[in-house]
Every structure is written in C-alpha cells, then in structure tokens.
C-alpha cells in the first residue's frame with residue numbers, strides 16, 4: 572500500500588517536468604542507441620590487452636590501438652548527445668542522478684582518451700600501463716552505465732511517451 576502510494580507520487584513527480592528525450596530519431600533516443608559502441612569497445616580493449624599478455628602476439632597490440640581509439644571517439648559522440656539531453660531537457664537537468672552519470676561518463680572519457688593516446692605514442696607500454704588504464708576504463712564504464720540505466724529505469728528519463736499513449 573505504502574509502496575503503491577510512493578510509486579504514484581514518484582510518477583506524479585515525473586510528469587511535473589518534461590523528461591522526454593530531446594535528441595531522437597523517429598522516437599528513438601540517440602544517446603541510448605549510441606552508448607553501446609563505447610561500452611563494447613572499452614571491454615574489447617581490455618580483452619585485447621589480456622590476450623596480448625597471454626600470447627605476446629603483436630596482432631593484439633594493433634587490435635587494442637583500433638578498439639581504444641574507436642571506444643574514445645564513439646564515447647565522445649555519445650557524450651555530446653548526452654550533454655545535449657542534459658542541458659536541453661528541464662526534468663533531466665534537475666536530477667542529481669543525471670549529473671552523477673555525467674561526471675562518471677566524463678571521467679571514463681578522459682581515461683579512454685589517455686588509453687588511446689598512450690598506445691599511439693608508445694605501443695610497447697601496454698604492459699602494464701595500457702592494461703591498467705583498460706581495467707580502470709572498464710570499471711568506469713560499469714559505473715557510468717549503471718547510473719545511465721538508473722536514469723531510465725528508476726527516473727523514467729528519456730522515455731518517449733506521447734499524450735496518445
């Protein structure tokens with residue numbers, strides 16, 4: 572009973588300020604569509620580093636340069652869209668959880684950029700420095716993704732609910 576009332580109050584709170592995505596294609600929020608690329612490629616870079624450590628095959632050095640570079644730039648692209656949502660939508664920018672997600676995501680992008688830059692300048696330093704950055708980036712990806720998911724599933728942010736529904 573108490574829980575139902577709390578849910579109803581929360582839903583009313585959500586309706587007070589607009590939380591719908593402002594950057595979407597045909598009703599599909601662009602940020603939610605684009606975050607899969609940095610998430611997958613940060614983890615793929617960690618995989619490449621572990622396989623290089625295990626096999627010493629230089630193929631994994633090249634694979635890591637590409638995956639860390641695309642992880643960084645696709646993360647920057649997703650971050651630009653996320654920042655637009657944060658600044659443009661009142662119900663998103665008013666939530667502390669949005670800023671918590673943004674801080675975790677910006678920290679991740681800094682580490683992902685450093686991980687790519689390190690490999691470009693000195694590919695031999697993958698062990699141990701690249702591997703450490705990959706571990707840190709993977710942890711931060713989990714943290715940013717967790718907070719991003721909370722925004723959707725706990726706060727109902729970014730949903731495209733029209734008055735027809």
Ligand code: HEM
Pocket residue numbers: 592593600601602603604606609610646647649650651653654655656657663669672673676677679680712715716717718719720722723728729
């Ligand atoms: C750097 C600045 C960023 C800001 C300001 C930001 C902001 C947001 C906002 C406002 C949402 C709610 C959904 C929406 O309105 O589209 C969201 C969701 C989300 N974000 Fe970000 N974001 C940023 C970067 C990232 C990055 C780099 C990642 C990848 C690791 C990421 C992962 C997610 C995830 C997983 C969700 C939930 C989407 C879903 O479950 O479909 N965000 N973000």
